[in-house]
Amino acid sequence: xxxxxxxxxxxxxxxxxxxxxxxxxxxxxxxxxxxxxxxxxxxxxxxxxxxxxxxxxxxxxxxxxxxxxxxxxxxxxxxxxxxxxxxxxxxxxxxxxxxxxxxxxxxxxxxxxxxxxxxxxxxxxxxxxxxxxxxxxxxxxxxxxxxxxxxxxxxxxxxxxxxxxxxxxxxxxxxxxxxxxxxxxxxxxxxxxxxxxxx
Amino acid sequence: xxxxxxxxxxxxxxxxxxxxxxxxxxxxxxxxxxxxxxxxxxxxxxxxxxxxxxxxxxxxxxxxxxxxxxxxxxxxxxxxxxxxxxxxxxxxxxxxxxxxxxxxxxxxxxxxxxxxxxxxxxxxxxxxxxxxxxxxxxxxxxxxxxxxxxxxxx
Numbered sequence: 001x002x003x004x005x006x007x008x009x010x011x012x013x014x015x016x017x018x019x020x021x022x023x024x025x026x027x028x029x030x031x032x033x034x035x036x037x038x039x040x041x042x043x044x045x046x047x048x049x050x051x052x053x054x055x056x057x058x059x060x061x062x063x064x065x066x067x068x069x070x071x072x073x074x075x076x077x078x079x080x081x082x083x084x085x086x087x088x089x090x091x092x093x094x095x096x097x098x099x100x101x102x103x104x105x106x107x108x109x110x111x112x113x114x115x116x117x118x119x120x121x122x123x124x125x126x127x128x129x130x131x132x133x134x135x136x137x138x139x140x141x142x143x144x145x146x147x148x149x150x151x152x153x154x155x156x157x158x159x160x161x162x163x164x165x166x167x168x169x170x171x172x173x174x175x176x177x178x179x180x181x182x183x184x185x186x187x188x189x190x191x192x193x194x195x196x197x198x199x
Numbered sequence: 200x201x202x203x204x205x206x207x208x209x210x211x212x213x214x215x216x217x218x219x220x221x222x223x224x225x226x227x228x229x230x231x232x233x234x235x236x237x238x239x240x241x242x243x244x245x246x247x248x249x250x251x252x253x254x255x256x257x258x259x260x261x262x263x264x265x266x267x268x269x270x271x272x273x274x275x276x277x278x279x280x281x282x283x284x285x286x287x288x289x290x291x292x293x294x295x296x297x298x299x300x301x302x303x304x305x306x307x308x309x310x311x312x313x314x315x316x317x318x319x320x321x322x323x324x325x326x327x328x329x330x331x332x333x334x335x336x337x338x339x340x341x342x343x344x345x346x347x348x349x350x351x352x353x
Contacts, residue, residue, distance in 0.1 A: 051335075059331040062212060063324065069209075070216025083241055087233075094229060176209070183205035191201055 028197050037146040039196065045192045047117035054117055060109040068103035069175050071096040072142070076168035079149065079160050089149055089160075099147060125188035126196050131181035145171055200263070202294065203256050215323050217246040227307025233329030234303040234313075273332035280329060284322045291315040292343035 038044055047053050077083040078092040115122050122128045145167055152164055188196040224238045226229045261268050268274045274338050295311040308316070 055331045055335045056328075060329040062208060063215060063327055065208070066212035066214075066216030068329075069212060070220070073216075074220075108276065167217060179209050179212075180202075180205045182206055184201050187201035 007087055021129040031100060031123050032120070032197075035123040038116060038119040041116070042117065042120050044116050047113060053159065054114065057110045057113045057117075061107060062190070063112070064103045064107045064110070065179055067109060068100050069179065071100040071103065073177055074173050075100075075149075079168045080165055081158055089152075093146060100142070122185060124197050125185050126192045127188050129182045130186070130191065131178055138178060141167075141171055141174065200260075201277065203259050207256035207260060208284055210249045210256060211327065213249035213273050214246055214253060215327060217249065218319060218323055220320070221246075222316035222319045223313045224306075225308045227313070228303075231306035235308060236299055236303055258304035260278045271333055271336060273329050277326055277333065280322055280325045284326065287315055287318050287322060 074083065075089075075092055078085070078087070078089055084092050121195050140177045148164070148167075152160060220230065221238055221242050224233065224235055230238060246331060291312070295309070302312070307313055
């Protein structure tokens with residue numbers, strides 16, 4: 001019941017929002033409708049029914065930030081020539097890529113649990129959707145980055161080209177943005193002002 | 200506040216991630232070819248910077264709600280766990296690490312070092328869990344009626 005009133009509350013807020021055109025308003029409306037449906041599913045209610053599930057899953061999500069972000073940072077710092085320069089890039093990639101990918105899988109699983117548990121908290125924010133877009137870019141980018149590193153390492157250059165270094169910096173900045181947006185979900189109105197559907 | 204909290208999460212995760220690499224090396228998994236001293240000097244630079252950042256952001260969060268934090272069980276346990284991490288590190292450096300030259304290339308490291316590594320992982324996982332628990336419990340630890348607003352004097 002609480003969930004449903006939340007959805008209607010959100011719709012009411014959207015009705016008064018001046019930032020969005022009719023089409024965007026309709027999109028926010030269907031999103032909150034879906035959130036309301038998800039909120040009422042047995043999966044969602046069972047996640048919410050035990051008080052420690054959400055903080056527990058969030059804790060695992062944060063632990064995985066440590067694993068994924070640091071693994072990515074290690075690879076990036078190697079390409080930039082800052083760290084592990086005694087090892088070939090291929091070796092550094094082989095050392096950290098499995099941790100990065102498995103960490104991302106755990107993040108996706110815990111993230112989806114959080115979305116099912118609290119769909120309105122996630123779907124009703126600008127931060128969440130922006131984060132998802134950046135995650136999609138980040139995962140695709142990392143896969144492409146890994147492939148290009150392998151082919152670059154095959155030529156065994158002593159120093160990586162500027163493009164590879166720029167890509168390393170970009171991918172680290174991208175994950176930083178994802179981490180900040182993750183925290184911003186709880187503060188959507190404060191961070192995005194009138195752009196937030198909560199405004 | 201969201202920016203300070205995000206910095207705290209990021210720095211905390213960085214501390215965990217970099218220490219994990221050192222601890223796993225002590226356990227002999229999976230970075231077996233690198234000397235322990237090398238892994239330590241590379242990683243712990245980042246760890247200490249991240250720890251300083253995390254501590255600063257954490258102190259700012261604490262100062263904004265000092266009374267709530269002081270009375271919060273999860274917060275107290277977290278401080279205790281951090282103390283435990285410090286003691287574990289001090290013992291490791293005072294005894295086990297002193298003759299590191301003898302086992303620098305070994306994988307896994309001697310039993311004492313493996314115990315220190317495993318203890319460290321366990322403690323830091325606890326720190327992150329307890330940290331997240333603070334956000335979910337601090338309200339309940341108030342000994343004042345719900346919906347009463349008090350301006351704390353610092």
